[in-house]
Amino acid sequence: MNKTWWKEGVVYQIYPRSFKDSNGDGIGDLSGIIEKLDYLKNLGVNIVWLCPIYRSPNDDNGYDISDYRKIMTEFGTEEDFKELLREMHSRGLKLIMDLVVNHTSDEHHWFAESRKSKDNKYRDYYIWKDGKEGNPPNNWGSFFSGSSWKYDETTEQYYLHLFSTKQPDLNWENKKVRNEVYDMMKFWLDQGIDGFRMDVINLISKVPSLPDGEKVNGALYGDVFPFTANGPRVHEYLQEMNKEVLSNYDIMTVGETPGVNPEIAQLYVNNDRNELNMLFQFELMDIDSGIKGKWDIVPWKLTTFKNIMYKWYDGLKDKGWNSLFLNNHDQPRLVSRFGNDKEYRVESAKMLATFLHTWQGTPYVYQGEEIGMTNVEFKNIEDYRDIEIINMFKEKSEQGIDKDVLMKAIYAKGRDNARTPMQWDSSDNSGFTEGNPWIAVNPNYKEINVEQALEDKNSVFYYYQKLIKLRKENKIIVYGDLELIDKENENIFAYTRSYNGEKLLVVLNFYGEKVQFKVDEKLENKEVKLLISNYQVEDDNLNNIKLRPYEARVYKINFNL
Structure with missing residues (x-):
């Protein structure tokens, strides 16, 4: 397997609007990010993905770009960006920029x-x-x-416009459009950035005949996905992009690709195809979506979770590379969705982090995840800012759906769960701004914040720090093969990692009840070393593991005895 810096790295995603405001206007900015670079360095991450900072009217919070070569005025200046890049590189941090080229703003x-x-x-x-x-x-x-x-x-x-009316889709059939995009990419790469995260990049090629879509489950409109995702020329375009731009730089590329399976994903990230390094797929993010889509929320099962993760590991093994994430700027907070954000917030946040950082792939940490930030429940729709939430609420209210039903769905799946300001301390507005924040701070900021986390040696922050350090020091976590244990178990997620004669055992209790783990007899009586756990563990004996609520353990197994 080829060894590369982007496989061995850990990515921290910054949503600039909500990260840190330096000038009191209520909006995060580049100078605010510069202020906090030592914090990121202390955490241990070495790659930063910056959501869009380009000139934009902000209909979709920066994903509607009116000038690809200018910095959004609210975020700062071109000089601020150059300073940010210098300060990051001086700390050994690499910078990944968002590339949003399926559409522009209608003000471009x-x-x-x-x-x-x-x-x-x-x-x-x-x-x-x-x-x-x-x-x-x-x-x-x-x-x-x-x-x-x-x-x-x-x-x-x-x-x-596949997205907002203010986000018209570009015509990638036009070679002039593609050349404009490639020139713009070179503009940023020549300044020294280290790669791109490519927004909905698999939507850039549409079926030319534009046929009607099927109206699924009584929908008002036809399903656009079969005619826009993974379209007829998308691989031609990405191979052209690679030839013209990407192959000329030592960079990292990750494509956001909704609607792919492992077979399709191989076409994007196979080592021999010269397209992308890795991609984001959303099968796991749809685990709690019912037949009517995102807002139709259904219970999820751990066996389904395991099957999805292993399918993607197995499907890309030795062919491509996985990206690992449990939340981002478009998804609810991981501890609220997959853990327990009340009684066992700290324990479940650590357990989920253990999974994320011991599976095979490049882990992505979304801002605030490392201190266990949670979903928010604003009482009124007027408190929300996300265009997707606002449009959905209006459309479904007009269809007669009860407000309480809609708000419950927003509390669970709304994108603003991830976009409330970063919680730095317990002062007004969580230390994010001295002004009025563009969106309200989660009321729990007095209990959950960076200052508190740094003062508590058992905090979620220090656990992430240990996990990241562990991954850097043990190549088995990056490159090791993976095998599931007891895959039908609905409470425990357990697996081994194997590499160059070494073996790790990872055992995760995904729920709030105590549970017994029976170790595979092949591992019984082996000498083991506990590398990390989110509880105090007195006994390293593998033969009798009683897991507490949301407990996580990672063992190194000695096979030489």
Whole structure:
């Protein structure tokens, strides 16, 4: 297996708007990130993924870009960015930028020109189709509710927007568009950044005939996914991107690719295909989604969790590389979703971290995860800022669905769970800002914050620090083969890692009840060393493991005796 820095690294994801405000305007900024670089260095991560910081009207919090080469005014200046990059590199931290090129903002000058006339030179930068007002080209639905087509009176045509109406999709069929993207990528790489996280990159190639989608489970609009995800030319485009740009730099690339399975994923990340280093897949993130989609919340089972994780390990083994995450800026907090954010918040946060950092792949830590930040429950819809939440609430309220039902779904799955400000201390607004924060701070910040975590030697923070250090010091955790133990067990997730004659045993109790773990007889009576646990363990004997609620243990097994 090829050894690379991005396989051995640990990524910390920053959502700049919510990380640290340095000037009191209530919005996180680049200077605020610079202030906290020593904190990240202390944690032990060595790669930072920065969500979009480009010029944007913020319809979708920076994922609607109006100028790819300028820094968003609220975040700072080009000089602030250069200082951030210098300060990161001086600490041995690498910087991964967000690449958002499925769509732009409708305020980007390309689109401003494109909509002026049908013969404008930028017209084919976007996807325009005939259709009378009120009768769009097809029945596709937007991921943010409503139709994915917007009528433009100036030229009496519709433009495609898979997301917000202010996020028109680029036309990747147009070679000029691709060249513009490649030039922009070189602009940032030549400044010294270390790679890209590519937003919904598998949506850039659409089925040209734009057929109607199936209306699933009584939906108002047709399913757009089969005709936009993993489209007919996506691999051609990514191989061209690799040839023109990526292969000329020592960088890391990770693609956000909803709607892939391991077989499709191999096409993106196979070592021989010259596309991407790794990808984000969302099968695990859909584990609690019912037949009606994200907001249709159903219970999940640990056996399903295990099967998904092993399927992806096995599907990419020796062919590609996995990225490991349990939350991000689009997902609820991991301890609220997969753990117990009340009675066993600390224990379950540590247990989930143990899983994340001992599986095979590159771990991603989302800001606040390392101190056990939780979901938030705002009482009123007016307190939420996410366009997806707001659109969903409006659409489903108009359909007569009860407000309490909708709010419960938002509490569980809403994206603003991850976007409340980073909780630095117990002072006003959690030390995030001296002004009014752009979104309210989670009320539990007085109990859950960085200052408290750094003062408590048993905090979630120091456990993450130990896990990251353990991974750096033990190549078996990065490169070792993986084998499940007792895969039908609905309480315990256990597995071994094997590499160069070494073996690790990881045992995780995923629930709040005590449970007995029966070790495989092949491992009985072996001499073992406990590498890390989220409880005090008095006895290293493998023959009698009684796991407490959400307990995690990692053993090194000596096979030479």
